[in-house]
Amino acid sequence: MHPEPQQRRRAEPRRLSATAQPEAAKAVAAATPRPLPAQFASLVSDQIAFLRGFIAHPEQVGSVWPSSSFLERWLVRAAQAEQARSLVELGPGTGGTTRALLAAMRPEARLLAIELNADFHARLRARLDDPRVIVQLGSAEELPELLQRWRLPAPEVIVSGIPFSTMPKASAERIAAAIAQCLAPGGRFVAYQVRGHVARFLAPHLGAPRVRWEIVNVPPLRVFRWVKPAA
Numbered sequence: 001m002h003p004e005p006q007q008r009r010r011a012e013p014r015r016l017s018a019t020a021q022p023e024a025a026k027a028v029a030a031a032t033p034r035p036l037p038a039q040f041a042s043l044v045s046d047q048i049a050f051l052r053g054f055i056a057h058p059e060q061v062g063s064v065w066p067s068s069s070f071l072e073r074w075l076v077r078a079a080q081a082e083q084a085r086s087l088v089e090l091g092p093g094t095g096g097t098t099r100a101l102l103a104a105m106r107p108e109a110r111l112l113a114i115e116l117n118a119d120f121h122a123r124l125r126a127r128l129d130d131p132r133v134i135v136q137l138g139s140a141e142e143l144p145e146l147l148q149r150w151r152l153p154a155p156e157v158i159v160s161g162i163p164f165s166t167m168p169k170a171s172a173e174r175i176a177a178a179i180a181q182c183l184a185p186g187g188r189f190v191a192y193q194v195r196g197h198v199a200r201f202l203a204p205h206l207g208a209p210r211v212r213w214e215i216v217n218v219p220p221l222r223v224f225r226w227v228k229p230a231a
């Protein structure tokens with residue numbers, strides 16, 4: 001049984017309504033497809049918000065456009081998201097990748113989505129209505145503390161879009177070490193990046209990744225995949 005479901009969905013529980021829907025009804029509502037015009041409007045709105053975020057903080061957002069549905073599908077597949085019970089997303093942005101993970105996840109699985117940008121975080125909190133996700137404002141550097149704070153087990157999946165090439169080297173090293181330390185044995189770390197810095201930072205911990213290009217994306221980029229050796 002999941003403790004404190006309302007707190008899990010949103011990381012500032014005091015601001016939540018006490019009269020939340022029952023968990024099962026929420027899961028059904030989250031899984032019900034919306035009409036196409038509503039989906040299109042939401043997509044355009046996400047793209048505008050993303051572009052604004054990039055203009056305000058280019059080095060932090062690292063990309064002008066949210067991930068394509070092709071990239072989202074590949075990330076879900078590379079992560080084997082449907083097999084995991086505990087998942088983490090670093091840098092959910094406007095939530096396209098998060099929704100793709102949620103669509104593949106088991107009903108009892110849980111996803112911790114850590115976003116550094118306060119505008120993206122607020123948007124995710126307002127729009128992601130799924131009891132399986134915790135939307136947390138913070139840095140990937142805090143991964144060990146946040147897993148502990150939300151009492152989550154070692155994740156079998158960590159998916160990351162955070163730009164290792166533009167962040168300070170010391171931060172990148174701390175995040176790489178935290179990912180390798182927190183991932184469950186046999187767990188998958190999947191990172192999507194244009195540049196190869198992520199591979200250099202992870203190599204001392206998890207060795208060489210498998211790499212695949214996804215060209216149907218703006219910009220085309222690489223998907224890096226590691227599997228942590230079983231203990």
Ligand SMILES: C[S@@+](CC[C@H](N)C(=O)[O-])C[C@H]1O[C@@H](n2cnc3c(N)ncnc32)[C@H](O)[C@@H]1O
Nearest residue numbers: 063066067091092093097116117139140161162
């Ligand atoms: C390339 S975008 C990916 C967004 C989204 N997942 C997608 O694919 O459309 C990178 C995201 O990582 C976030 N980010 C950058 N550094 C971060 C950090 N240290 N911790 C958490 N999120 C971070 C940015 O704010 C941005 O939302």
